[in-house]
Amino acid sequence: MNKALLLQLLSDDQPRRIRVIENLLVGKRTVSTLYWGLRYDLLAWFGFEKHLARRDVANALNQLVADGSATVTNLVAQLTPTGAIQKHQLAKVTYQPVALSSWLTVARPEAWQGLQLAVQVVSEFQAANRQYYPLQVAFETRQTVKRWFLAQRRPTLAKQVRGELGQFLSAIPEPVADLWASLLVGHQTPGKTVEQLFEMTHRSALELTVIQDDIMTQLVLVTQAAPTSFPVLHELLQAWQVSPISPSAAQTLANYRAGATLSTIVEHRRLKPSTVHEHLLEAAIFLSVQQFPYAKLLPNDLQRAFAQRLTGSIDDWAFDQVSDLKIEFWQFRLYEIMRSKLSDDGDDSTTL
Amino acid sequence: MTVTTQQLYKVLAEKFGFTRFRPGQLEALTALSEGRDTLAVLPTGAGKTLIYECYGYAVQRPVVIVSPLLSLMQDQVRALNLRGETAVTAVTSLMSFTEKRVVLQHLNRYRFIFSSPEMLTQPAFLTALKACQVGLLVVDEAHCISTWGPDFRPEYLLLGRIRNALGRPLTLMATATATPQVKRDILKKMQLPTAAQIGLSVDRPNIYLKVVKTATEQDKQTQLVSLVKGLKTPGIVYFSSRKTADEVCEVLRQSGVPRVAAYHGGLSADSRYKVQQQFMNDELTVICATNAFGMGIDKANIRFVIHYHLPVDLENYWQEIGRAGRDGQQSIAILLYTPGDERLPEYLGQANIVAEADIAAFFARPRPVADDDPLRLVAFYRQHHLNQEQVIALFASRRQQRRQALATLLTYVNTSNCRRRVVQAYFGEPTSSLSQNCCDQDSPETTVENLHLTAPPTSVLPGDILPWRATLDQLFLGKS
Numbered sequence: 001m002n003k004a005l006l007l008q009l010l011s012d013d014q015p016r017r018i019r020v021i022e023n024l025l026v027g028k029r030t031v032s033t034l035y036w037g038l039r040y041d042l043l044a045w046f047g048f049e050k051h052l053a054r055r056d057v058a059n060a061l062n063q064l065v066a067d068g069s070a071t072v073t074n075l076v077a078q079l080t081p082t083g084a085i086q087k088h089q090l091a092k093v094t095y096q097p098v099a100l101s102s103w104l105t106v107a108r109p110e111a112w113q114g115l116q117l118a119v120q121v122v123s124e125f126q127a128a129n130r131q132y133y134p135l136q137v138a139f140e141t142r143q144t145v146k147r148w149f150l151a152q153r154r155p156t157l158a159k160q161v162r163g164e165l166g167q168f169l170s171a172i173p174e175p176v177a178d179l180w181a182s183l184l185v186g187h188q189t190p191g192k193t194v195e196q197l198f199e200m201t202h203r204s205a206l207e208l209t210v211i212q213d214d215i216m217t218q219l220v221l222v223t224q225a226a227p228t229s230f231p232v233l234h235e236l237l238q239a240w241q242v243s244p245i246s247p248s249a250a251q252t253l254a255n256y257r258a259g260a261t262l263s264t265i266v267e268h269r270r271l272k273p274s275t276v277h278e279h280l281l282e283a284a285i286f287l288s289v290q291q292f293p294y295a296k297l298l299p300n301d302l303q304r305a306f307a308q309r310l311t312g313s314i315d316d317w318a319f320d321q322v323s324d325l326k327i328e329f330w331q332f333r334l335y336e337i338m339r340s341k342l343s344d345d346g347d348d349s350t351t352l
Numbered sequence: 353m354t355v356t357t358q359q360l361y362k363v364l365a366e367k368f369g370f371t372r373f374r375p376g377q378l379e380a381l382t383a384l385s386e387g388r389d390t391l392a393v394l395p396t397g398a399g400k401t402l403i404y405e406c407y408g409y410a411v412q413r414p415v416v417i418v419s420p421l422l423s424l425m426q427d428q429v430r431a432l433n434l435r436g437e438t439a440v441t442a443v444t445s446l447m448s449f450t451e452k453r454v455v456l457q458h459l460n461r462y463r464f465i466f467s468s469p470e471m472l473t474q475p476a477f478l479t480a481l482k483a484c485q486v487g488l489l490v491v492d493e494a495h496c497i498s499t500w501g502p503d504f505r506p507e508y509l510l511l512g513r514i515r516n517a518l519g520r521p522l523t524l525m526a527t528a529t530a531t532p533q534v535k536r537d538i539l540k541k542m543q544l545p546t547a548a549q550i551g552l553s554v555d556r557p558n559i560y561l562k563v564v565k566t567a568t569e570q571d572k573q574t575q576l577v578s579l580v581k582g583l584k585t586p587g588i589v590y591f592s593s594r595k596t597a598d599e600v601c602e603v604l605r606q607s608g609v610p611r612v613a614a615y616h617g618g619l620s621a622d623s624r625y626k627v628q629q630q631f632m633n634d635e636l637t638v639i640c641a642t643n644a645f646g647m648g649i650d651k652a653n654i655r656f657v658i659h660y661h662l663p664v665d666l667e668n669y670w671q672e673i674g675r676a677g678r679d680g681q682q683s684i685a686i687l688l689y690t691p692g693d694e695r696l697p698e699y700l701g702q703a704n705i706v707a708e709a710d711i712a713a714f715f716a717r718p719r720p721v722a723d724d725d726p727l728r729l730v731a732f733y734r735q736h737h738l739n740q741e742q743v744i745a746l747f748a749s750r751r752q753q754r755r756q757a758l759a760t761l762l763t764y765v766n767t768s769n770c771r772r773r774v775v776q777a778y779f780g781e782p783t784s785s786l787s788q789n790c791c792d793q794d795s796p797e798t799t800v801e802n803l804h805l806t807a808p809p810t811s812v813l814p815g816d817i818l819p820w821r822a823t824l825d826q827l828f829l830g831k832s
Contacts, residue, residue: 113622116622119827122828123827123828126828126829126830127830130436131434131435131436132434133430133433133434133625133629134430134433135622135625136426136430136621136625138448139447139448139450139451139454140448140450140451158828158829159828159829161828162824162825162827162828162829165824166821166824169820169824174819174820177820178817178818178819178820178823179817180820181818181820181823181824182817182818182820182823184823184827185625185626185629186826186827186828187827187830188633189823189826189827190625190626190629190630190633190635191626192626192817193613193619193622193623193626193627194620194622194623195613195614195619195623196613197817199605200816200817201817
């Protein structure tokens with residue numbers, strides 16, 4: 001982590017817990033991390049830096065504090081007015097992701113690896129070269145590309161891939177499209193490394209990674225939305241369109257929607273009641289209000305009772321305010337999630 | 353299974369496109385064909401891999417290759433892929449659960465199976481291997497049995513037993529550098545005292561040896577820049593630290609060495625692949641690398657190898673400089689030395705050696721230990737029935753060996769006699785007649801110009817970022 005990323009993830013009007021930001025970046029899937037990710041509007045950054053070390057977070061924070069850009073008390077940080085100006089200026093001169101809200105619907109590292117390998121395979125195929133070092137990617141990704149290539153293999157394939165990638169890149173700002181394409185690998189074209197682009201363009205490694213992730217997400221979204229315009233890439237990339245909800249949480253929600261009660265789910269799936277509650281909360285965090293059965297889980301009279309007592313900023317609500325209502329904590333949290341989503345102008349939940 | 357010499361030549365022509373074996377290859381293959389376990393000590397670049405590949409094709413049975421490094425295995429798998437061989441796999445800790453299951457289920461479909469000693473101790477893998485009737489077991493970089501086994505990778509010491517468990521398949525132990533002591537140790541640990549021994553001189557007469565002493569770290573950096581700018585490329589500069597590799601790479605770039613990149617384990621797999629390919633394609637001419645780069649790099653025209661830090665011993669040094677001049681053309685190896693440089697290898701060499709008090713404490717109260725805990729070694733020996741005194745003695749002797757190894761390297765650095773003679777004596781080789789361009793002690797008047805290693809005057813700038821349309825045309829339509 002560098003201080004530019006932390007600057008981007010902190011706010012001047014909302015104190016933010018450093019551990020939450022760290023856990024989000026690392027991709028620690030707990031309801032608490034996800035909930036605060038929602039509150040901070042940073043869910044998209046979930047798992048962005050899986051190998052982040054705690055000392056790097058501390059270093060970045062110390063630098064921001066030393067610069068006078070942030071203050072920190074008990075590991076809760078907030079930008080100063082200077083920090084807010086810096087954040088604003090940084091946003092003006094660096095690439096701003098356009099598909100951020102959909103980042104979690106694409107398995108970005110796998111999609112990028114898969115696309116790179118597919119481009120290499122097609123490029124070498126076009127050059128009629130069978131003897132080359134293939135990119136080393138995970139087994140599952142390699143198998144996906146292999147199956148795709150065997151199904152698509154025909155003399156016009158390179159031209160088609162060229163056409164579809166060209167069609168997609170024409171809609172991307174030119175300098176960014178140039179950078180992104182220069183990372184690709186193929187016949188007698190080893191591709192540039194992120195470190196080299198950093199040297200050549202003076203864009204930071206962070207910005208380059210954001211570009212890489214954002215363009216990849218856009219490519220998956222565009223090809224999946226218009227299979228007839230992108231028949232070849234649609235086939236390749238569909239494997240990497242994913243749900244941000246864990247399979248187990250999705251299963252719990254499906255069971256509940258199908259009419260099972262929470263206690264039957266606990267019994268049938270041999271889960272702890274608290275796990276089932278966490279599953280529902282996780283699903284609620286990622287889904288829009290319309291997509292989640294709030295009415296069934298939070299009956300109207302309970303919602304009314306909550307509404308009477310819980311006022312002001314959601315971040316300041318405390319369970320103590322409603323604990324006498326004979327409810328459990330998860331219901332309070334679920335209400336917080338619903339209200340977080342309703343209080344936004346638009347629906348910021350991830351598109352599924 | 354007997355293989356005739358004709359069969360070997362047939363494979364050589366059909367699979368490798370050669371008509372002649374390189375020195376040592378046919379001798380090793382003949383010994384194997386006669387059913388004799390073989391220890392082959394052949395210098396870097398002599399073509400050790402061809403020996404087992406050729407044998408595997410000739411007998412049409414699977415070859416299992418034990419290899420020390422994941423990156424080396426990946427390189428070897430890719431090198432075989434490159435020649436069109438697809439029945440090859442590396443069973444490693446990097447494999448996902450699914451991949452491992454699929455590969456083990458179909459293990460008999462593979463002709464070349466790479467793995468680590470640690471993986472070979474896993475019962476499921478061993479059982480799958482037993483079922484495939486291994487034609488040849490290869491211990492690649494076999495010196496690791498002696499140099500890594502005791503204090504770093506103890507599973508290397510179990511290879512003799514693993515071989516027995518596999519039904520004692522025919523075995524090839526291959527290495528580029530081994531002192532007489534290391535050779536004895538390999539044969540003892542593998543329980544193969546009567547194995548045939550094939551050896552060529554480890555000498556690389558076309559590599560001029562030079563040591564440059566500097567007073568301070570800053571002088572060292574200045575010297576490096578001037579050396580790199582003055583030498584014919586491609587070349588490799590080796591470091592013992594990732595951080596210094598990155599920093600010095602940047603210094604070189606700032607000083608006008610345009611096509612330079614760092615390579616180490618801290619880069620993403622993607623970047624490592626690209627840097628390696630760019631170097632192979634001559635787009636990059638200088639690599640600032642840690643020892644993660646090299647094993648498996650088969651680039652014939654490397655003109656210089658410079659060491660910015662001292663390696664831990666002469667074997668490692670010799671292995672690393674052996675990457676220069678594989679095409680037989682004049683090349684140069686330069687070791688930069690600043691007083692106090694020995695502290696880093698001293699620390700690295702002693703890092704896995706456990707103190708007596710810690711050993712005693714562990715024996716008094718044994719407990720489970722993590723994989724990265726230095727006590728893992730003590731636990732390993734205890735599990736294999738060594739008592740406390742034996743373990744203490746083993747580490748004490750190891751400490752002494754490491755010190756001795758570093759002292760020998762320092763002899764190489766400080767000698768006022770021929771450097772090559774130091775190396776030959778270390779590897780127990782008869783002193784051969786020396787070439788005219790041997791080393792800076794023998795022929796101090798030799799210059800880079802005399803060696804014809806001067807950098808050509810022009811140097812091309814690294815490629816620009818092309819417009820995306822041009823990149824796509826290049827990738828898919830072959831337009832440059």
